[in-house]
Amino acid sequence: MAANLYIDSSQLAVLFKNYHRALLYFARSMVHEQQIAEEIVSDSFVKLWQRRDAFDGTDKIKAFLYIATKNACLNYVQSAHVRRDMDPEAIHLLESTEPETYVRIVRAELMQQIYAEMVKLPEKQREVFRLTYIEELTTDEICERLHMTPTAVFANRSRAVDTLRRIFKDKELWLCLFLLHELLRNSP
Amino acid sequence: MEITNRIVYLLRGHISRELNAQEQAELLAWGNRDPAFRRLLEEVVSEEGLKAALQAFDAVYGTDQAASISRMERRIADGIRAAEEKSLKRRATHRLQRWIPYAAAVILVLAVGIYINYRTDVPSKTTDTTHLAADIQPGGNRATLKLSGGRTISLSEEQGGIVVVDGDITYEDGNTVTALADRTNGRSDAVQLELATPNGGTYSITLPDGSRVWLNAASTLKYPSRFDGKERIVELEGEAYFDVRSVKSDSGGEPFKVITQGQTVEVLGTQFNISAYPDESETKTTLVKGRVQVTSTIGNRPPIAMEPGQQAITHGAYTDVKQVMADKYTAWKDGFFYFDRLPMREAIAQLARWYDLEISYKGKLSEDNMFAYVERNKPLSAVLRALEKSGLKFEMAQTDGRARLIVLGER
Incomplete structure (x- = not known):
């Protein structure tokens, strides 16, 4: 027991x-x-x-x-x-x-x-994703903001997309949900 | 709660359509038990319904998350203080003076504990039965590069991958790792290189043809600094994920060959995972995209053509092909342990390689299959907690400065 x-x-x-x-x-x-x-x-x-x-x-x-x-x-x-x-x-x-x-x-x-x-996404991926889809920055602007190379920005963005696709399979939902600010800003 | 956990698991799997027929039937049977259950089932599979529920979950703190949490923490601390005082009064009053400082200390620790847990993501003490002597940190970007002359370079842990361009090796951000040869006489000669990860290491490499390879822990990839000739040949020991570029040549395509102890995998352009650890008796190739041909290294059997979603398992001279969920075998590349009905010892072997552990088994072990989906960048305790849900128990020990994980059987 x-x-x-x-x-x-x-x-x-x-x-x-x-x-x-x-x-x-x-x-x-x-x-x-x-x-x-x-x-x-x-x-x-x-x-x-x-x-x-x-x-x-x-x-x-x-x-x-x-x-x-x-x-x-x-x-x-x-x-x-x-x-x-x-x-x-x-x-x-x-x-x-x-x-x-x-x-x-x-x-x-x-x-x-x-x-x-969803909050398992590493911080870098989350940040690149947020800047791309919420603040709608260009890749160059993101590179400058985060001090990353374009390759790193692409890699982080596509990894984030892959992860979210896997969570929701073929639902488009992941995109809408990812835009929720609270989720993005306050997750640990 | 076990039943509830099971239903949540089924619903979660149902949303991403990962349930097998039996699980599907189990969930539907639950849905038929009550109209309210049925409505929840319909709600979460509709995009609208799921979105509404997640939005409500997202908005759970109202407008200010930090304020909401601190209101709750304060109320808990106040509630505990009131409760402690009340119970102390009920006991012998003369002891009161002696105990109040302790109660105050408990409240203080609680407040500080909550604070710390919010500020940092320190690995929390588990409330389950595992008490680890010391928490073991996960692996990271660790690898060495061996040059043809025998010189070995430790690669930066800040970086995650290297790129081989003719004559040079750089990190993904363009910083130089090393120049391979002087190029005064035009092109440098192709030399043989070796990228190796230790236990707890992972690294990626972009080969001269643009193909990318992600190396899992305790793995070695041998490759040339330039692909000459009609075939691109690399050698693998351990586990790697390949994303091979197709290269057109006059005679069609330039095949890409991966040679492992058990198999030779030949491709044109495709994505696949190979697991070929010398301490495991099987070599497994899992095809994600495209087409590959697998040949057993031993014996003289004709090559086997694979379709996406298939896995070729070679045991000695024999190769079996079966249908699998490729995600499970490639999750490591995206930073996850994904154990889904995986034999217990295989799951434990993966942990040993990533956390650099010695493993021993004690007691009569059930050969049950594991289920867990955990991030690989969490400390060991987080993974063990997930595995405990599959019914395992663990103990930790130190031997000669190395951590030993003891897997306990039923007693």
Whole structure:
């Protein structure tokens, strides 16, 4: 049997880093208000901290965070007459969440995965791509801006295109999505 | 969560049409279980639906990502402080004075930890069962160039490739690596050169005919400084990806030949990957584009013609051709480990070459196939974490200053 993990504060920081975005996306799909969603997600991490010795794997932790977030969102939208409190035994029941809500969790996880694939592009490729398609600079201008040779600019651009094509196969989607500023500017 | 992970995996594969028939059926069965599931399935395969979902994911922080994250961090830190104080009060009150400084320290570490994790992409401590003694950094652009006289040049790690133009070798940005010979008597003579990568190294080379070759770790390419005559011949040990230019000559095309321990691959102009490591019993050529002919080095069998998407596997004198997803075998060139139903030992051998590890196995190992898609520029721990999802466990040790990865079986 796997021993329980003991989550220390640096691990909590890592868990926050890895999971908060998908949770926030999920919470926002339930409550629609930015601030409320942020508070609910934050509180789920506090709840995790309070039970930090009760988990034996990251999957369990993730399921807990989703269920805690789901319950808080439902409590918020349905007011207090059906209060849902956390039953630690109910963690394995993530999959038995009502389908409408469960689909939102699956969607959040799927988006997180695709997003993670997209931000894997090395910084140079991302930058060349952004300058080409968003700022619409010419190759010469990009060479000057990034102190690169034309060959290097071509290479980085075509590698970025290849990578994105592979992620989305033959969908043209990758181009539109790549233009999303947040994704480009704020990725780690 | 395992079920959810599986569904996410299937949906992801469905979007890029990479599922096999069995997986496809599994996903459809899930979609039939509830109208809500069915709607999600339809949503993500339509370009509109997927785009809307990704845009919402992108906009998740509202207008200011940094502000949103710091609001959440503050609320977590406050929440933890409140919770700790409450639980401390519930315990013996006289201990309170003693414990508050520790609680404060925990909160401080949390805040700093979150801060650090955002500022830098330091390899994070894994929450899974692997605790690595020290984290192992990935390979990079490392290679040596051996000249015909035996002189060896270490190539710059800042650069990723070299170009051979008659008489000179330069980096891709035009800086000179070395001049090969004096050219006072007109053209220099063709000399034999050797580009070699160590464990943890990769490099590319543009040959005199404009063909490009990407060398994977622990590989050697022997090539001439100029192609003379009717054939272009290079020799490979290890793994490389070839993008061969077709060269027209009077008699049609000038064939390009790659000679390895197991195979001779003959092409006109095409893209393909060859894996021919001396410590592996098989030589594999995967054709991406164009046409090639493969001949086993041993024996006297006629050449086999390959189509794109096929792989020729030579084991001794015998060569089998099968249909494969070429992406899986060329992902290394684009900076990824792509293990998809790859036998465990093959996956581990790839890690050993890239992270320069000694490998040992302990316990009864399942020969399960691996699934992982990880960037090669991540530290070892990131890859191990991905492999743990395929059910492997690892330990790290040091032997004579070299890192040893111990793959643990079931006990």
